[in-house]
Amino acid sequence: EAQVTQNPRYLITVTGKKLTVTCSQNMNHEYMSWYRQDPGLGLRQIYYSMNVEVTDKGDVPEGYKVSRKEKRNFPLILESPSPNQTSLYFCASSSLRVSKNIQYFGAGTRLSVL
Amino acid sequence: AQTVTQSQPEMSVQEAETVTLSCTYDTSESDYYLFWYKQPPSRQMILVIRQEAYKQQNATENRFSVNFQKAAKSFSLKISDSQLGDAAMYFCAYRSGPAQGGSEKLVFGKGTKLTVNP
Numbered sequence: 001e002a003q004v005t006q007n008p009r010y011l012i013t014v015t016g017k018k019l020t021v022t023c024s025q026n027m028n029h030e031y032m033s034w035y036r037q038d039p040g041l042g043l044r045q046i047y048y049s050m051n052v053e054v055t056d057k058g059d060v061p062e063g064y065k066v067s068r069k070e071k072r073n074f075p076l077i078l079e080s081p082s083p084n085q086t087s088l089y090f091c092a093s094s095s096l097r098v099s100k101n102i103q104y105f106g107a108g109t110r111l112s113v114l
Numbered sequence: 115a116q117t118v119t120q121s122q123p124e125m126s127v128q129e130a131e132t133v134t135l136s137c138t139y140d141t142s143e144s145d146y147y148l149f150w151y152k153q154p155p156s157r158q159m160i161l162v163i164r165q166e167a168y169k170q171q172n173a174t175e176n177r178f179s180v181n182f183q184k185a186a187k188s189f190s191l192k193i194s195d196s197q198l199g200d201a202a203m204y205f206c207a208y209r210s211g212p213a214q215g216g217s218e219k220l221v222f223g224k225g226t227k228l229t230v231n232p
């Protein structure tokens with residue numbers, strides 16, 4: 001089954017404690033992306049990757065890092081989380097080989113930073 | 115930069131009735147795609163319908179259809195015969211097409227919360 005898998009689904013942490021949210025897709029997609037969703041703001045892109053070792057900033061990259069060492073994985077790293085990073089996070093992937101592609105979303109990760 | 119505006123934070127509809135959710139967007143591009151995503155309480159993002167800007171014909175998917183007015187930059191979603199399972203947050207989204215350089219980024223509106231009353 002084609003899917004994007006995020007872990008964990010829920011996470012409560014404290015300010016300053018480094019954390020990683022993992023994202024994995026099994027569709028051999030080149031493109032992967034992270035979004036955050038906040039009430040009244042919709043979804044906003046944090047970082048994206050066009051392929052292995054190719055990453056770039058989205059609209060709200062401050063406080064986040066990413067890496068793309070393997071095609072299937074695109075982890076989101078918060079090295080020193082702060083309360084304003086409390087949000088719902090989505091990973092998404094899509095193929096760059098198909099012009100009429102769609103983005104597949106993971107189930108979301110609810111993060112609370114105390 | 116492209117923007118997407120959903121002017122209705124909340125909407126409600128009676129079961130079996132029809133409801134229309136509004137979306138406008140701003141872009142100078144000629145090649146793009148527009149989407150409606152549904153987010154039920156499970157939080158999963160579910161693609162409802164997609165429209166290519168070069169197509170004049172409005173997209174339809176069963177009870178879901180769009181009214182795409184390219185000149186007015188309007189992309190509304192019509193849900194016919196509303197069902198209780200349609201209750202969700204609905205997001206309108208924009209993506210640039212291949213002719214614009216292939217950016218895959220989705221630009222989302224702020225969402226419309228739809229309530230379906232029995």
